[in-house]
Amino acid sequence: MSRAEVVESADAAVAGVEDGATVLVGGFGLAGMPFDLIEALIRQGAKDLTIVSNNAGNGEVGLAALLAAGRVRKVVCSFPRQADSWVFDRLYRSGEIELELVPQGNLAERMRAAGAGIGAFYCPTAIGTPLAEGREEREIDGRRYLLEYPIRGDYALIGAYRADTLGNLTYRRTARNFGPVMATAAATTVVQVDQIVEAGQLDPEAVVTPSIYVDRIVQVQTRRHTVQGAR
Amino acid sequence: MSRAEVVESADAAVAGVEDGATVLVGGFGLAGMPFDLIEALIRQGAKDLTIVSNNAGNGEVGLAALLAAGRVRKVVCSFPRQADSWVFDRLYRSGEIELELVPQGNLAERMRAAGAGIGAFYCPTAIGTPLAEGREEREIDGRRYLLEYPIRGDYALIGAYRADTLGNLTYRRTARNFGPVMATAAATTVVQVDQIVEAGQLDPEAVVTPSIYVDRIVQVQTRRHTVQGAR
Amino acid sequence: MTHANDPSAGAPMRADHPLSMDELAAVIAADIPSGAFVNLGIGQPTRIADHLSASSGVVLHTENGMLNMGPRAEGDAVDPDLTNAGKVPVTELPGAAYFHQADSFAMMRGGHLDVCVLGAYQVGFQGDLANWHTGAPDAVPAVGGAMDLAIGAKEVHVMMPLFTRSDQPKLVPLCTYPLTGVGCVSRVYTDHGVFEVGARGVRIRETYGVGARELARRLGITDPDTPPTG
């Protein structure tokens, strides 16, 4: 049933992603980005995707490669404009890709809401700004709030550090970022990790993503990239 | 400023609690209950308190002792009725204490909302039940939800396992329960721990409550109690 | 995540007597799909754990903040910091994880649990659940996580004796006790039989020590789907 499956390859991990799917992609810049899963998704061929991620790709790798391959119809993100986001910039300026800009905290909280069964929530972020347009406003205890709705994914592709065979996850440092939230918000959560260990090998007090949120795990030789001063 | 203070005694830790204050008290039954802080609060003498906690006391210890001392005007909780909740039962039946019954998940989520700057949220819990009375209802995507507001505390009294000198906390097993949520929801968070270690001695990946949420820490010889089959 | 429960999964038990609660727990345990994430309510449903084999891979959730909860703790294994939702000391299985209450209820309310099994005062034919309050004026009300489980688990099942001590059915056309959740229960396990309930009404899946027609008559069930034999 829901129990996580350890698969042999990144290609097996992304099997079944349909054209038009909404895919949550982990990472803040390149930290935590699931490079191998994205490359497998490019090989897999699904197109017309909606990608939910904090950024819109750096350089030519990861999310930028998926965008360059023409598979993405729309990006939902908080910070597309970076020094090395030339792939997205070109597609955006030529009208080949749609952008929904969401403040970073709303991006995280709206995915949390999806995972937590919250129908909508009132948040003060963006009050009085252009990003409040089209949103319902309400005053509570003298403060103004906007109504925000959940963001759900058909798939989440995330990177973590260690998994046990049941699917419990730990992360490394700030590469944790969106992984734990996205894992709760997708119908199918796919994780690439550096290492898979036996159940019982992770400290139960230090598990960050409990196994219930994980569907497929693949162990890879994770490559790590830095972006110097990019944002 | 906000930096946590290590104090020498439970009495120093609860100094300043005003009559009429709202106090969030950690623990699920007796697991995680901050016995020493509650006993110090009884000695401190604040009265007319509103207590927010999952239960309403067990036996004669902890929260039950505070209730027995006549310091509590109102209890906000999810599960007051237990095999050994005779102190609360007597006060409730004699009309000496007010009860606001909140489903456990709403109790937790409403305190999280207080800590997270959420003005209110829509939740499906209690739809169509007597606990929906007086709440605003809304249909979202074909499902019915109730509007829930934050619960804030003037103080939170919680038990944890280890603290470092900055105030980072770890917990033990299911004694974690409400501690991390209450720590975010109170103006002043007071923690009793088994052990205080130097900054750098806790694994940064395994910190559960970051130091920013903690105001006062006291090291005690925590007594642990069990309730056999009580609930 | 796929739907945890297939109504045809449980091999019907042929019994010529009403089941004890322990026998019933074994029936329920056999119905739980391998690898499912399950919450067992306080009271009778906790017995189900005793009938789950380790090889089933069923993972137990306890709402006070844990996945992969093990059996009740005995003797030296008792740790006051490790209890189930009934505050009974329990143990930890390999692959366990601890989390706080907001995270635990996010898990419950977000639809991630495959099955929960709860006790009940009454269940309505349409799946309404009443299990938190008798409505008696002198009763101290207590709800705990029951309403959260009722709206949150993918499948809400009930385990209860079919009749009260005064022989009143607890599976009823409409609940008279205060509700815990509306239309949330899909299956009811009782000592006299197993029932599928919900928007299409009630259907008897199997019976124990009583004929289906007789049981349908006693409960006032008129659904033609009810099988003719028991």
Place this chain on the structure above:
Amino acid sequence: MTHANDPSAGAPMRADHPLSMDELAAVIAADIPSGAFVNLGIGQPTRIADHLSASSGVVLHTENGMLNMGPRAEGDAVDPDLTNAGKVPVTELPGAAYFHQADSFAMMRGGHLDVCVLGAYQVGFQGDLANWHTGAPDAVPAVGGAMDLAIGAKEVHVMMPLFTRSDQPKLVPLCTYPLTGVGCVSRVYTDHGVFEVGARGVRIRETYGVGARELARRLGITDPDTPPTG
């Protein structure tokens, strides 16, 4: 938790020249109360970290999920899994903690940070902030965590040059650029002076290399609180 910032805390700096951004960073660092929890925005504000002494006990938050962030990482200390909000590799101080994005923004939006210091395109006399979008039709908009910090930190301070390259003031009666937040900024640190802004209008706290009257005239500030000397 108490209010982090006392407007009288900063010892006025007497300078006979406009400050460099580095000198300004030192002024801001000196204003930050000991033990405060602080978020430094990307760009110029990150320089402030270089002027915070370890003994100040100031704890830096980075919105990508960390408290007690250390200085920029160099050489072998670079770990691609450990960056600041500007995606620059940084280090970890003793007492650090990591958390995920929803927890990090709960911390920001819940009012737990004492101070954040952000860069800006414009600040309005009433404390409006514009720092995410020039409004140019061909610009790719990006907001990141700016709007969350604007509504969340107890004190929102801005660090910016007071004039654009074409000598237009960036502290203005009303922002013409798209807003990040309304009435959220309480103090503006610039190369020419420090300003208190908000509902009661703008007040010059100190000036660098220019008289307060002259500065008030250039900016169109008419507040009588403005001190007569600079």
